[in-house]
Amino acid sequence: MNGDLVIVDDVPGAFAREVVAAFESRPGEEFDIALSGGDTARACYERLAADGAHAIDWLVVNFFWGDERCVPPDDPDSNERMARAALLERVGAANAVHPMRCDETLDAYQLKLGELGQLDLVHLGMGPDGHTASLFPGSKALDADPGQLVAFNEDPSGRNKHPRMTLTYTGIARARLVVFTVAGAEKRPAMEAVFAGEDLPAGRVQAGRVLWLVDRAAAPRSL
Numbered sequence: 001m002n003g004d005l006v007i008v009d010d011v012p013g014a015f016a017r018e019v020v021a022a023f024e025s026r027p028g029e030e031f032d033i034a035l036s037g038g039d040t041a042r043a044c045y046e047r048l049a050a051d052g053a054h055a056i057d058w059l060v061v062n063f064f065w066g067d068e069r070c071v072p073p074d075d076p077d078s079n080e081r082m083a084r085a086a087l088l089e090r091v092g093a094a095n096a097v098h099p100m101r102c103d104e105t106l107d108a109y110q111l112k113l114g115e116l117g118q119l120d121l122v123h124l125g126m127g128p129d130g131h132t133a134s135l136f137p138g139s140k141a142l143d144a145d146p147g148q149l150v151a152f153n154e155d156p157s158g159r160n161k162h163p164r165m166t167l168t169y170t171g172i173a174r175a176r177l178v179v180f181t182v183a184g185a186e187k188r189p190a191m192e193a194v195f196a197g198e199d200l201p202a203g204r205v206q207a208g209r210v211l212w213l214v215d216r217a218a219a220p221r222s223l
């Protein structure tokens with residue numbers, strides 16, 4: 001695995017602090033963040049909406065997504081729907097919101113990210129199988145062309161439903177900072193494997209800096 005692993009008791013609180021710190025490190029600049037899906041992410045966004053409400057000038061924040069399920073934006077499984085409810089609708093207007101739309105071409109999102117150059121922060125979770133974003137074990141997007149920032153992908157195991165759009169490793173690597181948030185005992189086997197250097201999708205992530213915020217239940221026993 002790449003990056004630094006920090007064991008924290010309060011993953012959402014630690015995440016909110018990292019986002020505020022990253023925002024404060026870019027004074028006078030727009031702040032470009034790519035959001036994750038999942039229950040851990042939902043808890044992180046609800047806390048960020050509370051703790052970051054006054055520390056972050058949301059009017060200079062541009063929201064992107066690290067992955068999306070190919071469902072309508074009002075579908076209960078939509079990552080966009082989750083983030084709007086947990087964060088965007090709570091903090092008010094942002095500078096821009098760029099949801100992933102599977103019915104648009106990949107090029108549309110590729111161009112948005114290409115124009116950016118770098119993302120300030122990419123938030124990632126990790127599944128019990130070691131997937132991150134929608135980069136699943138054994139899936140095609142793991143080996144996307146290095147010039148591809150986004151890809152359509154599916155979970156060949158069938159455990160994670162819906163066709164997806166996802167950042168590729170190249171797309172993630174454009175982040176100044178990747179923050180992983182991993183919580184709960186069900187994640188410990190994958191966390192142990194990634195920490196031991198086994199080749200799981202989450203372990204392949206590289207970026208300017210990779211920070212793992214992991215609670216005690218998910219943390220490798222050796223730490």
Ligand code: 6PG
Pocket residue numbers: 036037038039040041067068069079124125126127128131132133134
């Ligand atoms: C998705 C997410 C996915 C998620 C992990 C962890 O769209 O499903 O991007 O990568 O972060 O599956 O999800 P939980 O926090 O719900 O375990």
